[in-house]
Each structure stands twice: as C-alpha cells, then as structure tokens.
Amino acid sequence: MDDKKMEMLEKYFSDFQESLAKVETLDELNRVKGQYLGRKSLMGDFLTQLRSLSPEEKRIWGQKLNEIKSRMEEDLKKKYEWLMFEKGESSSFIDVTLPGRKQWVGSFHPVLIVRDQILSIFQSLGFRIESGPEIESDFYNFEALNIPPDHPTRDDQDSFYLSPGWLLRTHTSPGQIRAMQKLTPPFKVVVPGRCYRRDAFDATHSPMFHQIEGLVVAPSISMGDLKGTVAIFVRRFFGLHRQVRFRPSYFPFTEPSAEVDVSCGVCQGKGCRSCGYSGWLEIMGAGLVHPQVFAKVGYDPEQVRGFAFGMGVERITMLKFGVTDIRWFLENDVNFLEQFKALR
Numbered sequence: 001m002d003d004k005k006m007e008m009l010e011k012y013f014s015d016f017q018e019s020l021a022k023v024e025t026l027d028e029l030n031r032v033k034g035q036y037l038g039r040k041s042l043m044g045d046f047l048t049q050l051r052s053l054s055p056e057e058k059r060i061w062g063q064k065l066n067e068i069k070s071r072m073e074e075d076l077k078k079k080y081e082w083l084m085f086e087k088g089e090s091s092s093f094i095d096v097t098l099p100g101r102k103q104w105v106g107s108f109h110p111v112l113i114v115r116d117q118i119l120s121i122f123q124s125l126g127f128r129i130e131s132g133p134e135i136e137s138d139f140y141n142f143e144a145l146n147i148p149p150d151h152p153t154r155d156d157q158d159s160f161y162l163s164p165g166w167l168l169r170t171h172t173s174p175g176q177i178r179a180m181q182k183l184t185p186p187f188k189v190v191v192p193g194r195c196y197r198r199d200a201f202d203a204t205h206s207p208m209f210h211q212i213e214g215l216v217v218a219p220s221i222s223m224g225d226l227k228g229t230v231a232i233f234v235r236r237f238f239g240l241h242r243q244v245r246f247r248p249s250y251f252p253f254t255e256p257s258a259e260v261d262v263s264c265g266v267c268q269g270k271g272c273r274s275c276g277y278s279g280w281l282e283i284m285g286a287g288l289v290h291p292q293v294f295a296k297v298g299y300d301p302e303q304v305r306g307f308a309f310g311m312g313v314e315r316i317t318m319l320k321f322g323v324t325d326i327r328w329f330l331e332n333d334v335n336f337l338e339q340f341k342a343l344r
C-alpha cells in the first residue's frame with residue numbers, strides 16, 4: 001500500500017463525514033453506515049487486502065484502518081444519539097412493551113407534617129412563630145433558664161458541647177429567652193426546632209429530635225390559661241373525646257411545673273398495652289414562667305406573668321400514628337414514609 005491509498009482513505013473518511021452530516025433520519029443513518037463500513041465498502045476492501053501485506057505493512061495499515069474505523073463508529077454513535085434523543089427520531093422502532101418510567105412524587109416527612117399541624121393550631125389561637133439557632137450559648141440554653149451550673153442536664157453526658165460555653169441546644173426553651181428579649185409583652189409565641197442530647201439511640205430516644213416550645217407573656221396569666229390552651233390544642237390535634245391531665249413536676253424555669261398527659265386513644269383511658277396500662281400518655285412539660293427567668297431578661301416579675309410548655313414532635317407523631325420506634329423517622333425507608341403521603 002502506498003501514498004495514493006492513504007489519500008484514498010483520507011478522502012473516504014471526509015466523504016463519510018460529509019454524508020453523515022446530511023443524515024436526518026435513522027434510515028439514512030443505516031444507509032451511510034452500510035455504505036462506508038459494510039462488507040462491500042472501501043473499508044471492507046482495505047481490510048481484506050490487509051491479509052496479503054507484509055507483516056511490517058500490516059502493522060502500519062492495520063493501525064491506520066482501525067483508527068479511522070473507530071472514529072467512524074464514534075461519529076455514527078453520536079449521530080444516532082442526536083437523532084434519538086434530540087431530534088426525537090425514535091418513531092421507526094418504538095418498543096411498546098417497555099414499561100413506562102414512573103415519576104416519583106415526594107412527600108413531607110411525618111415529623112414535619114405533625115410539626116406544621118401543631119403550629120397551625122397555635123397560629124389559629126394567635127401565637128406567632130419564632131425560631132432560634134441550633135448552636136446555643138450556655139446563657140440561653142441553661143443560665144437564663146435558671147438552670148444552675150451544677151444541674152445534671154448541664155452534664156457532658158447529656159449535652160453536645162462544641163467548645164466551652166457553646167453547645168447544641170438540648171431543648172427549645174432558649175427560644176423563650178430570645179422571644180422575651182425581642183418582643184414586648186403581651187405576646188404569644190411558638191418556637192419549633194431541632195434539639196440534641198447525648199442519649200442512647202433506642203426505640204424512644206434519639207440524639208436529634210424536634211420540639212415545639214410555647215410561651216405566653218401577659219400581665220395576668222394563670223395556670224388556668226395554660227390548662228385551657230393545652231386542652232384546646234389536645235382536642236383539636238388528637239380528637240374531641242380526649243382528656244387532659246396535669247401532674248405536678250419540676251423544671252428549673254417554671255413554677256409551678258407540670259407534666260401534661262392525654263388520655264389514651266386506644267383504650268379511652270381504661271388502660272392497655274400502648275399506654276402501659278395507665279390510661280394516660282405524657283405529651284409535654286409545662287408551667288408558669290419562673291420569676292428568676294423574667295429577671296434574667298430584665299422583665300419585672302411583679303408586672304408580668306407567663307406560661308410555657310415544650311413538647312417533643314417525634315413523640316407526638318408516634319402517639320398520633322402508632323409508630324413504635326423513633327428510629328423509623330431517621331431510616332429513610334420510603335415504604336414507611338409514603339404511608340403519610342396523603343396527610344399533606
């Protein structure tokens with residue numbers, strides 16, 4: 001083989017490119033492919049002639065032919081893709097047996113659905129929504145809430161400290177402090193957010209969970225206002241037949257303090273397995289704002305009163321839908337999550 005043949009080959013390749021450029025349909029593409037790469041094409045001839053060449057020539061020409069052939073194949077493939085996907089020229093062979101592509105529609109996470117349901121109940125009662133940072137200082141998370149330095153909740157065991165004096169908030173109660181600093185009484189706020197604790201990760205504990213804090217500050221707030229508000233919330237959220245009960249409790253930032261229970265929806269308070277045979281389910285901590293807390297934000301405890309409550313959103317979601325393990329909320333199992341799709 002000689003220079004003349006090399007010229008032929010180069011012309012052949014540029015002819016091929018020219019023909020390919022004019023291709024508009026799959027039929028034309030197949031014709032060009034047959035013409036330039038088929039058995040009876042010049043390329044076919046050249047490949048056949050290879051056999052009669054000396055080993056040295058075979059090596060040179062074999063390499064050259066292969067290079068051109070694979071460039072042609074590459075160009076054909078690109079053209080094919082252009083025809084199929086950009087020009088939409090797939091009509092000549094639609095495979096009607098191919099299953100359609102399913103479009104997955106996402107859904108809101110159950111914890112967020114419940115969070116929003118709770119918030120909208122409080123909004124309808126005139127509460128405004130506030131938020132605060134997940135990284136809090138000692139002052140907001142503890143000190144301003146009348147939690148003394150030696151209190152067990154300050155222990156490293158329970159909190160994620162980032163550096164001395166800074167931690168991931170262990171509850172949304174710092175939102176109370178921020179709301180009081182920002183607003184002038186009277187006001188009603190709810191503060192939703194993520195909280196973090198160095199707890200075990202088991203069926204009822206998670207190192208990250210959500211709370212909703214509530215705070216009402218006005219001149220003449222009483223436990224009666226707290227009970228009434230909570231009762232309205234419980235009946236709207238869980239159902240009209242549910243009962244509410246306050247049990248005396250202790251929080252450093254409220255006095256008096258209470259734990260709030262709702263009657264079990266499974267046994268209507270008679271006692272069953274889901275309520276541990278007590279007939280009641282705990283849903284939140286609450287109480288009247290401690291005078292020390294008012295003092296920390298510069299409010300006069302003689303002039304204002306307030307009530308506060310805090311509830312765990314995962315816990316309430318579990319009670320509402322009978323979810324028995326908090327870890328489900330973090331598994332990202334689509335089959336689990338999809339069950340809540342219709343709710344929003």
Ligand code: PHE
Nearest residue numbers: 171173251285286308309310
């Ligand atoms: N912050 C408390 C907790 O995390 C809940 C609470 C909030 C209690 C407001 C009383 C008042 O357990």
